[in-house]
Amino acid sequence: MANPTLKACFDAKKFVVAPGIFDMISAKVADGMGFDCLYVTGFGTVASSLGVADAGIATYTDMISRIGRFAQMSKTPVIADADTGYGGLLNVRHTVMGYEAAGVTGIQLEDQEVPKKCGHTPGRRVIPAEEMVLKIKVAAEARRDPNFLIVARTDARTGLGLEEAIRRGRMYGDAGADIVFIESPESEEEMVAIGKAITDRPLLANNVEGGRTPILSKARLSEIGYGIAIYPAVGFLAVAAALERVYAELKQTGDSNGLPAQESYGFGRICELMGFPEVWEFDRRWAEAAAREAAK
Template sequence: MSLTRTRRLRQALSGDRAVMAPGVVDAMYARLVAEAGFEAMYMTGAGTSATRLGYPDVGLLTMTEMVDNATRIADAADLPLIADADNGFGGPLNVRRAIQLYERGGVAAVHLEDQVLPKRCGHLAGKQLIAAEDMVAKVKAAVDARVDPDFVVIARTDALAVHGREAALDRAAMYREAGADVIFVESPLPDDLPHIAPRFPGVPLLYNMATSGKTPFLTRAEIEALGFKLIIYPNWLLLSALEAARRTLEVLRAEETIASVAPGVMSFKQFFDTARMAEIQELEARYGTSPEHRTEY
């Protein structure tokens, strides 16, 4: 009997190596991550906001929009999905519903943050926090709401940038005591990193390799040596694709032909292979679609 995604994530977090989870914003990115052989993936809230709305991560997406995106991603690849759940979209009762919806959607883990509504991306200035006791209530609500005991609840604190290191670590300790499985101290600077793991011996810690550069771009081995067990890479794939798309548009505008760009992009066949055309063709054959009507590519 195969292990559930939640159990696979739990086992990976208890292993010797830090789990690397590239950031995805939709189903095709999820399939690319699976093809590349990673053991987990991460749905970025900032990337979801950018691709769904064309706006930055400032709390404009609703719970149902975030869950819908997470469900589509989870359905696209057989990998444990860690998803951004913002600040739980309200109070403890909102958190309960969010956890229930994410879990039903096939998500293996979510992280909740201690910001007020409306929230902001963790690497943007101007963040405001709720009282630590209010976040403790949200963590307890999240833990109570899950049906699968292997579903992973990650508690994130944004206090480091607002109130400093000790306040952030104190908050994180409260969230761990409330039942959080993984601790996520957002936006640590190089001087902060050595101080986090000693406060949480034996507790899985999350390292956010955000593109802002506030937290250093370390190797997996360096991050492991600092005591972290889960590494997310939120928007690197999206930013890589956007830059490539911008260059393609510049060439098309200047040359008025796509010919010079064509050799450097994914082929038509590769695109449909990733979109699982072979699987579709097998289903067409099973249900009686005649061969002459099958798509060739």
């Protein structure tokens, strides 16, 4: 069931910052930090589960169990990437129903052709805007809970220009999207223009370190009309860099004794994060119960 607190944030005009999650460790760390929303990154989830590029290879079946697990194990509302809806209108209906049943609070659908590509990479092409409008209308009809939010993304900026991207953003909002996501604006000036042109829906900023769009502060984004900023790559980029450092140390020295303390989360902390204290308490309690039964 969708978490109503995210919609309440947007209704109250509270700016939302959402870190990208891509596996259960990242999800559990982020869930404990007090964010208003977590964002399931397609790039990171496909990379961590399949080890391939986010280029339309992953299917609905590949994604739904992982996305459902993120939602089930998190107290924080989750928005999840659903690419193009994994096909046509019937696929979109099936995907929306599946994501909502899995417990996510928001679904992101985009207007790329199949197979889709990551939004900050080249070679993206979009379907006609009218086809995407129908997808959004189907998604809106398929959801059961009004707290389940539809994020409509257009990738038109890169190939067709800013004016067309804004036109599509307006159309998608009118079709029933709760949040409008214009992917890959290439300057702050373009982001300001988007904020001026679309004022009736929260706007989403996709902040990718090293990507095509400038990363503006939370205060500046709010000032120019945005309602949510996602950071899909910040987690997996940091993890990859940390792994490279510690593996290089291990390869060079043959052991981990020289690693700085700050390079490790700590075995005790990771045990706590994964719920081992509850397991140990369960084992202790039932061992005592077994002992009492045996003594009778």
